Amino acid sequence: KKINLAVVGATGMVGRTFLKVLEERDLPIENFYLFASARSAGSKMTFKGKEYTVEELTENSFDRGIDIALFSAGGGTSLKYAPIAASKGCVVVDNSSAWRMDPEVPLVVPEVNPEDIKLNKGIIANPNCSTIQAVVALKPLHEYYTIKRIVYSTYQAVSGAGMGGWTDLEEGLKGNPPKKFPHPIANNCLPHIDVFTENGYTKEEIKMIQETRKILHDSNLKITATTVRVPVFNSHSESINVEFEKPFELNELVDILKKAPGVVVQDDPANNVYPLAANATGRDEVFVGRIRRDESVESGVNLWVVADNIRKGAAANAVQIAELLIKDMQ
Numbered sequence: 001k002k003i004n005l006a007v008v009g010a011t012g013m014v015g016r017t018f019l020k021v022l023e024e025r026d027l028p029i030e031n032f033y034l035f036a037s038a039r040s041a042g043s044k045m046t047f048k049g050k051e052y053t054v055e056e057l058t059e060n061s062f063d064r065g066i067d068i069a070l071f072s073a074g075g076g077t078s079l080k081y082a083p084i085a086a087s088k089g090c091v092v093v094d095n096s097s098a099w100r101m102d103p104e105v106p107l108v109v110p111e112v113n114p115e116d117i118k119l120n121k122g123i124i125a126n127p128n129c130s131t132i133q134a135v136v137a138l139k140p141l142h143e144y145y146t147i148k149r150i151v152y153s154t155y156q157a158v159s160g161a162g163m164g165g166w167t168d169l170e171e172g173l174k175g176n177p178p179k180k181f182p183h184p185i186a187n188n189c190l191p192h193i194d195v196f197t198e199n200g201y202t203k204e205e206i207k208m209i210q211e212t213r214k215i216l217h218d219s220n221l222k223i224t225a226t227t228v229r230v231p232v233f234n235s236h237s238e239s240i241n242v243e244f245e246k247p248f249e250l251n252e253l254v255d256i257l258k259k260a261p262g263v264v265v266q267d268d269p270a271n272n273v274y275p276l277a278a279n280a281t282g283r284d285e286v287f288v289g290r291i292r293r294d295e296s297v298e299s300g301v302n303l304w305v306v307a308d309n310i311r312k313g314a315a316a317n318a319v320q321i322a323e324l325l326i327k328d329m330q
């Protein structure tokens with residue numbers, strides 16, 4: 001059975017990548033609809049060699065038997081329109097943070113907790129980009145060794161802040177002032193992603209902590225995070241320090257990662273082989289390297305984890321969820 005699919009926020013950074021990934025993975029689509037704000041209404045986008053007109057998103061947009069809608073148009077748009085779409089029988093896969101922590105909404109990474117998709121009541125949330133790549137690497141290790149504590153330190157690309165972030169770096173490299181970020185991002189590192197909250201953490205850091213717990217189904221996991229925007233156009237890098245309950249053999253741990261779904265181990269320091277943002281861009285896998293024992297604790301490991309934040313961190317993950325939904329509809 002072919003399905004009717006809509007992309008909301010089609011003109012954005014993630015929206016455009018939705019189209020690319022949907023083409024590559026060849027989803028069985030009957031009717032295809034593109035929505036964005038009034039600003040883009042009437043503009044044209046090409047999908048599988050055919051031209052489509054972008055429509056303004058309105059309350060009536062879902063009155064035509066749309067089976068699945070991929071949303072990436074900001075939290076406000078999702079808060080308002082995802083329930084409208086769901087009430088018309090559409091399943092929304094939402095890339096914003098609006099619904100992620102709602103107990104009624106599953107938060108899904110297909111390699112990690114695909115079973116949660118079944119619990120949806122019309123909205124499924126796509127996790128934060130930094131969380132997705134982390135849990136793909138951590139889930140198999142949690143299964144074997146039981147994670148006790150995680151320390152996340154991120155090096156995040158400007159594409160994660162949408163078109164505005166990309167333009168700030170491009171213009172900043174020419175000496176022009178930033179518009180999206182509070183400081184220049186060219187030749188700089190900003191320890192500030194999303195807004196600050198009362199306890200001194202940014203929302204991005206809190207998202208990584210809470211979403212990891214929800215996806216791994218372990219509300220007691222001890223986690224701390226520092227998230228940093230770096231002058232890289234695309235692909236997020238993360239240093240992940242993990243402490244386990246159980247002892248491990250390093251060789252065995254590496255083998256577990258090598259066999260893990262969606263993971264590619266790149267770890268040959270003698271030949272300067274380790275995951276790099278520049279190499280991850282355009283790929284849907286999560287790359288893991290610099291795998292070494294944390295000798296300061298009884299059972300701990302350090303990992304360097306890199307992935308394309310627009311693909312696996314957003315569009316590709318959402319399309320993988322859509323594929324599982326479609327499989328269930330057959």
Ligand code: A2P
Pocket residue numbers: 008009010011012013014015035036037038039040041057072073074077161162163164
């Ligand atoms: P538009 O291009 O018409 O502004 P990015 O994060 O890369 O900036 O992309 C944001 C996406 O969300 C764009 O496709 C943008 O459309 C869309 N968008 C923003 N606000 C709205 C809105 N109120 N209704 C529908 N789409 C929106």
